[in-house]
Amino acid sequence: MNYKMIVQYDGTRYDGWQRQGNTSNTIQGKLEAVLSRMDGEPCEVIGSGRTDAGVHSYGQAANVHLKREWSASEILEYVNRYLPEDIEVTEVTPAEERFHARLHAVKKTYCYQIGIGSSKHVFQRKYCYHTEEPLQVEEMQKAAQALVGTHDFQSFCSSKRSKKSTVRTIYEARVELDEESRMVRCIFTADGFLYNMVRILTGTLMEVGQGKRKAYEMEHILEARDRQAAGMTAPAQGLILVNVEYPQKEGTRR
Amino acid sequence: MNYKMIVQYDGTRYDGWQRQGNTSNTIQGKLEAVLSRMDGEPCEVIGSGRTDAGVHSYGQAANVHLKREWSASEILEYVNRYLPEDIEVTEVTPAEERFHARLHAVKKTYCYQIGIGSSKHVFQRKYCYHTEEPLQVEEMQKAAQALVGTHDFQSFCSSKRSKKSTVRTIYEARVELDEESRMVRCIFTADGFLYNMVRILTGTLMEVGQGKRKAYEMEHILEARDRQAAGMTAPAQGLILVNVEYPQKEGTRR
Numbered sequence: 001m002n003y004k005m006i007v008q009y010d011g012t013r014y015d016g017w018q019r020q021g022n023t024s025n026t027i028q029g030k031l032e033a034v035l036s037r038m039d040g041e042p043c044e045v046i047g048s049g050r051t052d053a054g055v056h057s058y059g060q061a062a063n064v065h066l067k068r069e070w071s072a073s074e075i076l077e078y079v080n081r082y083l084p085e086d087i088e089v090t091e092v093t094p095a096e097e098r099f100h101a102r103l104h105a106v107k108k109t110y111c112y113q114i115g116i117g118s119s120k121h122v123f124q125r126k127y128c129y130h131t132e133e134p135l136q137v138e139e140m141q142k143a144a145q146a147l148v149g150t151h152d153f154q155s156f157c158s159s160k161r162s163k164k165s166t167v168r169t170i171y172e173a174r175v176e177l178d179e180e181s182r183m184v185r186c187i188f189t190a191d192g193f194l195y196n197m198v199r200i201l202t203g204t205l206m207e208v209g210q211g212k213r214k215a216y217e218m219e220h221i222l223e224a225r226d227r228q229a230a231g232m233t234a235p236a237q238g239l240i241l242v243n244v245e246y247p248q249k250e251g252t253r254r
Numbered sequence: 255m256n257y258k259m260i261v262q263y264d265g266t267r268y269d270g271w272q273r274q275g276n277t278s279n280t281i282q283g284k285l286e287a288v289l290s291r292m293d294g295e296p297c298e299v300i301g302s303g304r305t306d307a308g309v310h311s312y313g314q315a316a317n318v319h320l321k322r323e324w325s326a327s328e329i330l331e332y333v334n335r336y337l338p339e340d341i342e343v344t345e346v347t348p349a350e351e352r353f354h355a356r357l358h359a360v361k362k363t364y365c366y367q368i369g370i371g372s373s374k375h376v377f378q379r380k381y382c383y384h385t386e387e388p389l390q391v392e393e394m395q396k397a398a399q400a401l402v403g404t405h406d407f408q409s410f411c412s413s414k415r416s417k418k419s420t421v422r423t424i425y426e427a428r429v430e431l432d433e434e435s436r437m438v439r440c441i442f443t444a445d446g447f448l449y450n451m452v453r454i455l456t457g458t459l460m461e462v463g464q465g466k467r468k469a470y471e472m473e474h475i476l477e478a479r480d481r482q483a484a485g486m487t488a489p490a491q492g493l494i495l496v497n498v499e500y501p502q503k504e505g506t507r508r
Contacts (some may be wrong), residue, residue, distance in 0.1 A: 003391045008376045009376060010377060076372065077372075080372065085374060085379055086379070088373070088376050089372040118331075118334065119342065120334060120339060120342040122263060122264050122339075122340055123262075123264060123310075125339055125340070127377065245386075
C-alpha cells in the first residue's frame with residue numbers, strides 16, 4: 001500500500017533530508033526507521049526532493065510503500081509518537097500505487113527568512129539568517145520579478161555542469177518586508193529548483209538589497225549561465241520548504 | 255547612572271531570572287556579567303520580578319546603575335554582542351536615579367500558550383505546553399472572567415502562607431483560541447502576580463476546559479484561600495512574560 005505524507009521539521013540538528021549510507025541523522029532516515037518498525041519490513045520513504053542540512057520544512061511531501069494496510073490515523077499516531085519532537089508527520093493520505101512524491105511534484109514553494117536590524121530575533125533565531133546591513137526591499141522585489149518565467153538557471157546552481165537540463169519555470173517570486181517581526185521574506189514558487197538554487201537566488205537578491213548589484217543585472221546573470229556570475233549562497237538555516245503541489249487528485253486513493 | 259532595559263529571552267536552557275549564589279546560569283547572572291565587564295565595576299541588575307526556570311520573556315523590564323555614563327546605543331551594542339543568542343536587550347533608556355524596576359512596576363502581562371490537538375507544534379514546541387485533551391475554550395473564558403478584580407489569590411500561590419499580602423488586582427484575563435496555529439492562549443494583566451500564580455491560574459482554567467471543574471467554581475476556589483482548592487501548576491515552558499508597565503514617564507530621564 002502506498003501512502004502520501006506531509007512532513008514538518010526543524011532541520012537545525014539534522015544532516016538534511018536524504019539518508020546517507022549508515023548515518024541516520026537525516027529526516028528520511030528517522031522516518032524510515034519508525035515506519036519500518038511499525039510495518040515490520042524495511043521501507044523506503046521517497047521525498048519530493050532533498051533539503052540540505054539545516055533547512056526546515058512546513059510541508060515537505062513524501063510517499064512510502066508499506067507491506068500491511070494501515071489507516072491514515074494509525075500511521076499518524078504511531079509515527080508521531082516515535083519521531084523526535086522536531087519532526088512531525090502532519091498528514092497521511094492513502095495514495096495510488098503509482099504515486100511518486102518526487103516524479104509527480106508539479107510545484108514547490110520555498111521561503112527564505114532574513115532577520116534584519118539590530119534585533120537578535122530570540123524566538124526566530126534558528127529559522128532565519130540575520131544581517132545588520134540595511135536592505136532596499138523594493139530593489140530586491142524588482143530584481144525578483146526578473147526571475148519569473150522559464151529560464152536556464154545554471155547561474156543559480158551549485159553543482160557542476162551535467163547533461164541534465166537546468167531550465168526551470170518560476171511562477172512567482174516576491175520579496176516582503178514584515179515590519180513587526182523585522183523580517184524580510186523571499187518567497188519562490190517554481191516547477192522545481194536546482195541544487196542550492198533558492199539559497200543562491202536569495203544571496204543574489206540580498207546583494208541587490210545591499211546596493212552591491214543592480215536589479216537590472218539579474219537578466220545578465222541568467223544569460224551568463226555561470227555560477228560565478230551570481231551572488232553568495234545564503235546560509236541553510238533561513239530556508240523553509242513551505243509547500244509541494246501535485247496535479248489535482250493525484251495520489252489520493254479514497 | 256541608572257538605566258532601564260527591556261529584555262527578551264528564550265528561557266529554555268536557564269535556571270530562571272534570578273542569580274543564585276555562584277551559579278550564573280540565570281538571565282540576571284548573564285546580564286550582570288556582561289554589564290560589569292563593560293562598566294569595569296560589579297553591578298546589580300534589578301528585574302521587575304523573577305521568572306522561573308524555563309519561562310520566556312518578550313518584554314521583561316529591569317534597571318541597572320552603572321558607574322560610567324554610557325549612551326543607550328553603546329549599551330545596546332555592547333551587551334547584545336556578548337550576550338548569548340537566546341537573550342537580547344531590545345531597549346535601553348536612561349532613567350531617573352530613583353527608578354526601581356521592581357518597586358515601580360504597576361502592571362504586568364503574562365501569556366500562557368497551550369498547544370492543542372494532535373499537532374506537535376514543531377516550531378513552537380519550546381514555547382508552549384502541549385495537550386491532546388480537548389479544551390472547551392468558552393468555559394475557560396467564563397472561568398477567567400471570575401478572576402478579574404481585586405481578590406485574595408492565596409489559593410493560586412505556591413509559597414507557604416507568610417505575612418505578606420496575597421491580594422492582587424487582575425485587570426484583564428482572557429482565553430483565546432488561535433485556530434491556525436492550534437494554540438489556546440491564556441492572557442493575564444495584573445498589578446502583580448504571586449509565586450507560580452499564572453501557572454496555577456492556567457492549570458485551573460485547563461481543568462475547567464477539560465470539564466473536570468465548572469466555571470462557577472472559580473469563586474469558591476478564591477474564597478477557600480487554600481492552594482489545595484485550585485488546579486495543577488502548568489509547566490514553565492508555556493509561560494511568557496509579555497510586558498511590564500510603569501507610571502507614565504516614570505523612569506525616563508530624557
